[in-house]
Amino acid sequence: MVEAITGGAPSFSFEFFPPKTPAGDETLRATIRRIEALAPSFVSVTYGAGGSSRSRTVAVTRAVAAETTLRPVAHLTAVGHSVAELRSIVGQYADAGIRDILVLRGDMPGDPRGTWVPHPQGLRYAYELVELVRSLGHFSVGVAAFPEGRAHPSGRPADHDEEIRHFVAKCRAGADYAITQMFFDAEHYLRFRDRVVAAGCDTPIIPEIMPATDIRQIRRFAELSDAAFPEDLAHRLEAAHGDPGAGHRIGVDHATEMGLRLLDEGAPGLHYITLNRSSAATDIHRNILSARSADATAPLARHQ
Ligand code: FAD
Numbered sequence: 001m002v003e004a005i006t007g008g009a010p011s012f013s014f015e016f017f018p019p020k021t022p023a024g025d026e027t028l029r030a031t032i033r034r035i036e037a038l039a040p041s042f043v044s045v046t047y048g049a050g051g052s053s054r055s056r057t058v059a060v061t062r063a064v065a066a067e068t069t070l071r072p073v074a075h076l077t078a079v080g081h082s083v084a085e086l087r088s089i090v091g092q093y094a095d096a097g098i099r100d101i102l103v104l105r106g107d108m109p110g111d112p113r114g115t116w117v118p119h120p121q122g123l124r125y126a127y128e129l130v131e132l133v134r135s136l137g138h139f140s141v142g143v144a145a146f147p148e149g150r151a152h153p154s155g156r157p158a159d160h161d162e163e164i165r166h167f168v169a170k171c172r173a174g175a176d177y178a179i180t181q182m183f184f185d186a187e188h189y190l191r192f193r194d195r196v197v198a199a200g201c202d203t204p205i206i207p208e209i210m211p212a213t214d215i216r217q218i219r220r221f222a223e224l225s226d227a228a229f230p231e232d233l234a235h236r237l238e239a240a241h242g243d244p245g246a247g248h249r250i251g252v253d254h255a256t257e258m259g260l261r262l263l264d265e266g267a268p269g270l271h272y273i274t275l276n277r278s279s280a281a282t283d284i285h286r287n288i289l290s291a292r293s294a295d296a297t298a299p300l301a302r303h304q
Helices: 022-036 051-067 083-095 126-136 160-172 186-198 215-225 231-239 244-264 279-293
Strands: 011-016 042-045 072-077 100-104 140-145 177-182 205-209 269-273
Touching: 011 022, 011 205, 011 279, 042 051, 051 072, 051 083, 072 083, 083 126, 100 126, 126 140, 126 160, 140 160, 160 186, 177 215, 186 205, 186 244, 205 244, 215 231, 231 244, 244 269, 244 279, 269 279
Parallel strands: 011 042, 011 269, 042 072, 072 100, 100 140, 140 177, 177 205, 205 269
Antiparallel strands: none
């Protein structure tokens, strides 16, 4: 039986991506050492879009499992893989003692908005990969959630009812928990969560927290992820452009406030995007810990 990712005190966790250069490896190693000291519930490693990036995901996740006390969650995408390849990757994770997989469909490499074409011997939707991973052994399985919906590749706006139906079906296929796409307004999460609950689904949905410290970078991410960016926050970050210290403070304060609200509203944890650098994510986390330690009934989980 795999220990649950959520349950009890809210979880807190961090996301990394596989670096492309030796300098990037070094930065990630230093970040992992700092984050290990915080004893998070888990850390996750994203799955790349192309061949060499994919093998780096497997290598980084295995190294986290072998060389640290952290609990690694491996992202795995269906796009571009045959079922035989997916089975083999899951087998490599199992060999390394990794029992936690975040299952995704993945976007078309080179054109995230392009028409999605399944591998001829592959899968079409994430729920099928949930079923495959479940059939291969005892894994905890996470899936992706999109609180703001997502634009259809044809350009038409998201059909939220349809997205909720598919999300609930994916959870029922065997997901233990979900992690959301980044968002910058707690209301988006709360409305989505309430609609999922109203549809009869109680799968825990962990909000993903992206520190908004640099307006150019955030506009790019928000565009790619369809996340609406609050104008007020955008104005403040624009005014701070060229002053990284001020941008950092604005982004950390906004994310701290949003994280506290989400936890107060019952979110089962917080998943911080690090971009392989720890300072914004760990500052937010420390702020949240200290605000909640004033309230003895509101601890956060620490990985044992
Ligand atoms: P699905 O759940 O399969 O949904 C895809 C589309 O199909 C949706 O529009 C859905 O409504 C529709 N659909 C689902 N089921 C059906 C059905 N039965 N019939 C008709 N339509 C259906 N990408 C990466 O490449 N690597 C990563 O590591 C990565 N990590 C991520 C982590 C998180 C937390 C999130 C939120 C996203 C991540 N992504 C990653 C991006 C993700 O792969 C893409 O956004 C992808 O487009 C969506 O994948 P999904 O798993 O939600 O797909």
